[in-house]
Amino acid sequence: MTDETHMTSSQNNQLSLEMIETRCTLCGSSNDKLLFEKEGFRHVCCQTCGLVYVNPRLKFHKDFQTVSGTGSMGDDQLSRLQILRICKELSMLDNYRKLNRILEIGPGKGWFLSIAKLVGWETWAMEINLDAIENLKRKNINNIITSGSVISGSGHESFDVIRMWDVIEHLEWPRALLEEIFNSLRSGGLLRLSTTNINSLSRMVNGPEWVYLNGSDHIVLFDPVTIDKLLKLVGFRRIRIRTRSFNLRRKLYHPEREIKVKFHPLRPFRKIIDETIKFTNFGHQMIVDAVKEA
Numbered sequence: 001m002t003d004e005t006h007m008t009s010s011q012n013n014q015l016s017l018e019m020i021e022t023r024c025t026l027c028g029s030s031n032d033k034l035l036f037e038k039e040g041f042r043h044v045c046c047q048t049c050g051l052v053y054v055n056p057r058l059k060f061h062k063d064f065q066t067v068s069g070t071g072s073m074g075d076d077q078l079s080r081l082q083i084l085r086i087c088k089e090l091s092m093l094d095n096y097r098k099l100n101r102i103l104e105i106g107p108g109k110g111w112f113l114s115i116a117k118l119v120g121w122e123t124w125a126m127e128i129n130l131d132a133i134e135n136l137k138r139k140n141i142n143n144i145i146t147s148g149s150v151i152s153g154s155g156h157e158s159f160d161v162i163r164m165w166d167v168i169e170h171l172e173w174p175r176a177l178l179e180e181i182f183n184s185l186r187s188g189g190l191l192r193l194s195t196t197n198i199n200s201l202s203r204m205v206n207g208p209e210w211v212y213l214n215g216s217d218h219i220v221l222f223d224p225v226t227i228d229k230l231l232k233l234v235g236f237r238r239i240r241i242r243t244r245s246f247n248l249r250r251k252l253y254h255p256e257r258e259i260k261v262k263f264h265p266l267r268p269f270r271k272i273i274d275e276t277i278k279f280t281n282f283g284h285q286m287i288v289d290a291v292k293e294a
């Protein structure tokens with residue numbers, strides 16, 4: 001592993017690239033098997049429960065998230081279609097609206113919370129990235145938990161809905177955060193999350209070159225089976241998992257290291273696959289709804 005490979009900003013240069021051995025966040029086992037290595041990061045599969053994760057991972061992984069953020073924080077402006085999608089989602093979330101409090105963990109540019117606030121929700125954010133925190137303040141999202149736990153920032157059973165979009169794959173210990181989320185939701189409250197699907201057709205076709213495999217950022221990689229196991233273990237019931245999207249992009253997650261897309265026999269069919277894969281469990285984005293039953 002070299003500095004050139006893993007550093008994306010001058011701030012990152014101040015952080016150590018020391019690696020640390022870890023274990024499975026789902027079942028606690030240390031019995032893992034190497035699947036492949038990419039850019040110096042070993043991607044392993046837990047031999048007990050099947051979870052895929054990066055081991056060893058960067059010791060200061062969380063600090064990297066704080067200063068540089070990872071991947072996309074979202075768009076600077078929303079399209080009409082994106083606004084409509086958020087409105088549609090908020091309309092569905094009205095079914096859970098009793099306390100009128102919603103929390104988004106890792107809200108990035110804060111568009112979802114801004115629109116939620118417009119329609120009357122008391123909006124909360126949990127965010128560690130310094131740029132994102134400034135962004136939220138500019139959008140008048142002022143209930144921001146910047147450190148500690150969800151509960152220490154907001155109290156037990158205080159939210160109707162907790163949303164976590166493309167965040168869980170960045171966490172060192174997803175199970176610990178999900179337990180906090182469970183305790184922070186009121187009975188009957190909803191956790192809504194999205195994450196990439198390691199068992200997707202896009203990943204099978206692209207192998208280790210799959211765009212979302214980026215061991216410095218995405219350190220825990222779920223599929224419909226493992227996310228369902230983890231949510232049940234934490235106590236959630238009525239878990240609904242959908243998947244969507246297929247693409248052949250092999251561009252690395254960091255745009256400065258883009259590699260050329262090669263020809264693939266599925267390329268002529270990619271649009272039709274993209275439109276129909278939502279009827280299967282093999283789309284590369286998972287959208288998960290999990291209820292804390294009363």
Ligand SMILES: [Zn+2]
Pocket residue numbers: 024025026027028029046047048049050051
């Ligand atoms: Zn495991």
